Amino acid sequence: xxxxxxxxxxxxxxxxxxxxxxxxxxxxxxxxxxxxxxxxxxxxxxxxxxxxxxxxxxxxxxxxxxxxxxxxxxxxxxxxxxxxxxxxxxxxxxxxxxxxxxxxxxxxxxxxxxxxxxxxxxxxxxxxxxxxxxxxxxxxxxxxxxxxxxxxxxxxxxxxxxxxxxxxxxxxxxxxxxxxxxxxxxxxxxxxxxxxxxxxxxxxxxxxxxxxxxxxxxxxxxxxxxxxxxxxxxxxxxxxxxxxxxxxxxxxxxxxxxxxxxxxxxxxxxxxxxxxxxxxxxxxxxxxxxxxxxxxxxxxxxxxxxxxxxxxxxxxxxxxxxxxxxxxxxxxxxxxxxxxxxxxxxx
Ligand code: 3PG
Numbered sequence: 001x002x003x004x005x006x007x008x009x010x011x012x013x014x015x016x017x018x019x020x021x022x023x024x025x026x027x028x029x030x031x032x033x034x035x036x037x038x039x040x041x042x043x044x045x046x047x048x049x050x051x052x053x054x055x056x057x058x059x060x061x062x063x064x065x066x067x068x069x070x071x072x073x074x075x076x077x078x079x080x081x082x083x084x085x086x087x088x089x090x091x092x093x094x095x096x097x098x099x100x101x102x103x104x105x106x107x108x109x110x111x112x113x114x115x116x117x118x119x120x121x122x123x124x125x126x127x128x129x130x131x132x133x134x135x136x137x138x139x140x141x142x143x144x145x146x147x148x149x150x151x152x153x154x155x156x157x158x159x160x161x162x163x164x165x166x167x168x169x170x171x172x173x174x175x176x177x178x179x180x181x182x183x184x185x186x187x188x189x190x191x192x193x194x195x196x197x198x199x200x201x202x203x204x205x206x207x208x209x210x211x212x213x214x215x216x217x218x219x220x221x222x223x224x225x226x227x228x229x230x231x232x233x234x235x236x237x238x239x240x241x242x243x244x245x246x247x248x249x250x251x252x253x254x255x256x257x258x259x260x261x262x263x264x265x266x267x268x269x270x271x272x273x274x275x276x277x278x279x280x281x282x283x284x285x286x287x288x289x290x291x292x293x294x295x296x297x298x299x300x301x302x303x304x305x306x307x308x309x310x311x312x313x314x315x316x317x318x319x320x321x322x323x324x325x326x327x328x329x330x331x332x333x334x335x336x337x338x339x340x341x342x343x344x345x346x347x
Contacts, residue, residue: 001340001344001346004041004167008048009045009048010048011049011051012139013102013136014137015056015134015139016038016045016055017142017154018057018144020059020075021057021059021060021147027074028078029077032082033310035078037323039083041143050107052105054137055079055111055112056116056133057072057075057112057144058116058122060115062117064122070115071115075112079110079112087111088105090113090114091114093133121153122153123152125157127157130158130160131157133158138163140158140162140163141166142170143169145322145323145327146326146327148339149324149327159343162346169323170343174340176299177324177331177332183211186265187213188212188213188266189213189215189266190214190215191214191266191268191270191287191291192218193216193219193221195218196220197219199326199329200270204216204224206333207332208234208235211234215236216238217256217270217271219274225237242280242283243279246280247274247279248283248287256287257286260290261293261294266294266297267332269300269301269302269329270304271283275304288308288314297319298320299318299320299321301325302325302329
């Protein structure tokens with residue numbers, strides 16, 4: 001796979017795929033974490049003389065139709081505020097007006113194109129669509145790690161037709177999550193919670209082969225216990241719960257805290273209970289407190305865990321926080337991700 005340092009961006013018009021799938025509220029960006037995460041890549045490219053960037057991203061799931069509530073306009077505004085310069089907005093990259101804007105971009109300019117999922121071809125992984133999108137560009141940079149598990153045109157097809165490389169965020173994600181796939185220190189502990197049993201089960205099974213101990217909580221633990229799914233012996237389930245099964249109970253919390261305090265390498269994905277309700281937050285709060293006070297190398301990820309960490313202003317307490325939800329789960333489940341495979345195959 002090629003990285004930014006392997007490419008000469010001088011004089012190049014660069015197509016940059018990001019994941020600006022951010023929460024919006026009243027037409028404004030509610031959490032700009034994913035926007036800030038790609039700033040190092042944008043700055044790196046624009047440091048090289050006469051380079052210019054067109055950014056493409058998806059937002060939400062508009063199902064191949066133009067839907068103003070999924071417009072990236074609020075993201076363009078936010079990106080402009082953060083970077084301190086105007087971001088050119090491209091309504092449609094494929095019509096004449098879009099082509100003119102792309103061709104006339106000046107040195108150091110940044111444009112953001114409207115939601116790429118407004119085109120049905122994106123999710124259909126359409127080859128011609130990918131070719132049409134990238135033909136004005138010298139280089140394609142993919143910095144959307146959190147979309148690499150999608151076999152979509154801007155993720156999996158473009159690298160077949162353009163010199164391509166991974167951005168700095170993608171590079172860091174692959175480095176750090178590769179460590180999590182081969183924990184360099186022991187005891188290694190994985191703490192897995194959350195609700196999506198269909199995505200978490202392969203993860204738990206795969207981590208059980210790699211980690212000394214896998215502690216399971218949240219809805220996923222309840223469902224695995226209800227379904228009497230058999231796991232390896234190092235997969236640990238709660239002994240008690242609160243209010244039926246809405247949070248892990250005190251006995252489980254103590255047992256999990258003990259295990260966490262002994263860890264030298266730790267990965268955390270998913271809350272321990274229905275943490276969005278105050279009275280079922282305690283399990284997650286106590287496990288989080290145990291994690292941040294442990295001396296282990298700490299990696300976290302997943303939408304809900306990141307939301308919780310941010311609510312505690314705890315991001316700097318972790319060695320790495322993944323921007324990937326589904327992508328992190330699939331990576332740690334040992335799956336090949338289409339967006340990474342495409343970059344690896346790019347010559
Ligand atoms: C995410 O938020 O995990 C990514 O942006 C992928 O979004 P998707 O699940 O709608 O493909």
